[in-house]
Amino acid sequence: MIRFDGVSVSYEGTTVLSGVDFELPEGELCLVVGGTGAGKSTLLRAVNGLVPHFTGGTMTGRVLVDGRDTRTHPPRELADVVGVVGQDPIAGFVTDTVEEELAYSMESLAVPEAVMRKRVEETLDLLGLADLRDRTLSTLSGGQQQRVAIGAALTAHPRVLVLDEPTSALDPGAAEDVLAALHRLVHDLGMTVLIAEHRLERVAQYADSVLWVPGAAAPPVLGDPGQVLAEAPVAPPVVRLGQIAGWEPPPVSIRDARRKAGGLRERLAGVSGKSPEPVAGGVLLTATGVDVRHGATHAVRGVGLTVRAGERLVLMGRNGSGKSSLLWALQGTGKRAGGAVAVSGDDPAKLKPAARRSRIGLVPQRPSDLLYLHTVAAECAQADSESDKPQGTCRALLDRLAPGVADPVHPRDLSEGQRLALVLAIALTPAPDVLLLDEPTRGLDYPAKSRLAEVLGELADAGHAIVLATHDVEFVAETATRVAVMADGEIVTDGPAADVVTSSPVFAPQVAKVLAPLPLLTVADVTAELERV
Template identity: 75%
Template sequence: MIRFENVSVAYRDAAAPTLTAVDLHVPEGEFCLVVGRTGSGKSTLLRAVNGLVPHFTGGTLTGRVLVAGRDTRTHPPRELADVVGMVAQDPQAGFVTDSVEEELAYSMESLALPNPVMRKRVEETLDLLGLADLRHRPLATLSGGQQQRVAVGAALTAHPKVLVLDEPTSALDPGAAEDVLAALHRLVHDLGMTVLIAEHRLERVAQYADRVVWLPGGGLPPVAGEPGPVLADAPVAPPVVRLGQLAGWEPVPVSIRDARRLAGPLRDHLAEPPAVSTPKTVELLQAKDLRVRYSTVDALRGVSLSVGAGERVAVMGRNGSGKSSLLWAVQGTGKRSGGEVAVDGVDPASLKPGPRRKAVGLVPQQPADLLYLHTVGGECAQADRESDKPAGTCREFLDRFAPGVPDDRHPRDLSEGQRLALVLAVALTPSPRVVLLDEPTRGLDYPAKTRLAGALRDLADDGHAIVLATHDVEFVAEYASRVVVLADGEVVADGPTAEVVTASPVFSPQVAKVLAPQPWLTVADVRAALAAAP
């Protein structure tokens, strides 16, 4: 169905080709997962399938890409629209209508399908992706995860033979992500659809993949094969694979079920992890009875939150539970319908922009909203000046998260992960007392997330308070000291990470699922315990 024949892609002024010597065949009815470090060329590979590369993006493509027998060199994207459905990293950028139902119908209208067919497919897609309650909602009022489900649905309604998805679960809560991936799995197995998907949260996707394609980058050709062996050799792999390597399991498992079948001896060898004590800290952030209402929707219903200096708090909950509304209300520029916020005794809403940035730094779900200059170097230099920091401070943060991003690169030409890393660096440059992050791991690979965890841990150790809203349970397990769970705008759980996440099958990390009932959270924890065992 999809065939790459010695394909290389090079962009103007780039030091090296983004893709090199790609020979790949994805047959009909296969679920193919593309993995690699941030900036390794995953998005370029996916966009070459529907002709966006090079017809829209520019650059030079050598070799040949065939989709259902059509050569993308002679068939631009509009002539592949009936064959290939595309879901990009940023769903908002692809929306062309105002409401959920209109967006689902748009691709079919473009293909001139009859009205009865369109109506039937819209209803099927609403049910398939759990969007029926949102059908009349304006797209602008949806959460990031809800928008992502709509983008997947809009691609599905055209019934393409090939579905290409770039980070489709990055903004979805664990339950919604599982629903979307299970739906894609059914389409592959029941209808023979071919799915090509790039994803950094491999713990969600790897178990569904028939094949994994690893892009090493650096001018090296891709490596393709069975999920277990390929992921075991790649620098990006889900925790269950790393746990299997640590325990010496063969073959290396990629699913929780397969790992649990092998985990008995390891569970017997491990003792219960030591209890983690939470020291008392000086209260830095206090929010009391926060309420946020949008039209007829109550986003927050009397939420109270206290965070001490040095605390690392993760706010979790399904899409639309109020996480982003909470962060914006705390930051001071977001809507508040009631309640009080104090950072070091001062309400951030009463401060001017400069002092507010030093009190509270916020990285939003759409990080590009904070970028307005033409180069990476310009953004870094401006952040240093506005924060009264020595030149190079912002650049140092950026290199911790995404090393090697050129100073002369335009921010819009960066990968999603690189762009997020730049915004993180800009937000952290003033060393704000309270750091708020909304889905900070979107587009970041596992090594980049580990670096992010280290940088945030250093800030916490220096007395800053960190609050992050996230669906990334593996990052929470590695980094957070405390978890707050929201549901329908209310706090339903608040406690130490190990207690909260292991009590929930939805928010539990892979290691905890494999080694249950013992409450181990990360591969690093298990490795340290094995090293210390007699």
């Protein structure tokens, strides 16, 4: 169904992909893995001809999709065969409401109206969007927008579906529903699905094969999920756990890992786990009775929070529960319908921008909104200047989060993960008293997330407070000291991270699921305990 023959892609002399040779049969779900900036998105865009017809650059070799050569068939001539969901869903929307967006691709393909109505209803039910059918797209949460984008691609009934980070903004339950739906389409209808994803712990168990993209230095490797992931530098925790335990072949699902974990659980019997570290710092952030409304939607309902210096508080909850609205209200530029917020004694909404940046910083879900200069070097220099920090401060942070990003590159030409790393570096430069992050791991591979966790830990140790909203349970296990779960605009649970995440199978990390009831959350925890026993 999809065939790459000797494909190489370069932009202005810089090679992005080299010597890509593989073939995917019909009815296969293939997971594309690789580090941030390795070329995964470029490979996906080549499937429907966006590379090079839209992106430009130079492509050698050929890509065949259902027998059609993308060199002679531009994207419009592949639209009936290939459906595409990009990293930034809202950038691909062309209508105003959910129902209109689901119908648009079918209108473009001249699908009869009666068929359109039927497919829209089926898709609304398949992805849990029925209650949102009349909502304006701009009022949806990031995760809701992502589900709409997936639905808009599915309604055209393509034979090939290409998805770039499809679960990055979805809560664990919604991600599982979407992936289960894709799994049914593959097995029941013979659809061929190509997924690039950094949250491998969510997708690996559904994959029939894995394509590892190591970057321009070497050609991609296609093979069995367990074998390829064991060799790749990026792999989900369950694979890494299997490696340190000596399990062959390495498991890629929780079920397979639990079947092999009996001996490991016996070796670790009696482990008490890490005790929550008491946070004795002074109070940096106080919120009392915070209310946020967006028209008729009551997004945040009387939320109260106290965050101390040294705390790393994570907000979790399903899409649309009010996490992003709460972060903007805390930061001061988001409108509050009621309540009070104080950061180091002052209401951030009443501070001037420069003073606010030194007190509280926010990295939004769409980090590119904060980038407005023409080169990476200019963005870093501006961040140093605005924060009154020595030149090179921001650049050093960027090198730590995403090594190898060149100074002359335009920020819009970076991969999603590299852009996020740049915005994180900009936000971290002034070292604000309180740092707010909204889905800070979208587009980041496992090594980059570990580096981010180290930076946040150092900030917390230096007396800063971190508040972040995320659906990334593995990052929560590695980073958080405290977790608050939101639902319908309210905080329903607030406590030590280990207690909150292990009390729910939805929020539990893979290691905790495999080794339950042992109180271990990460592969690093297991490694440390094995060295002691």
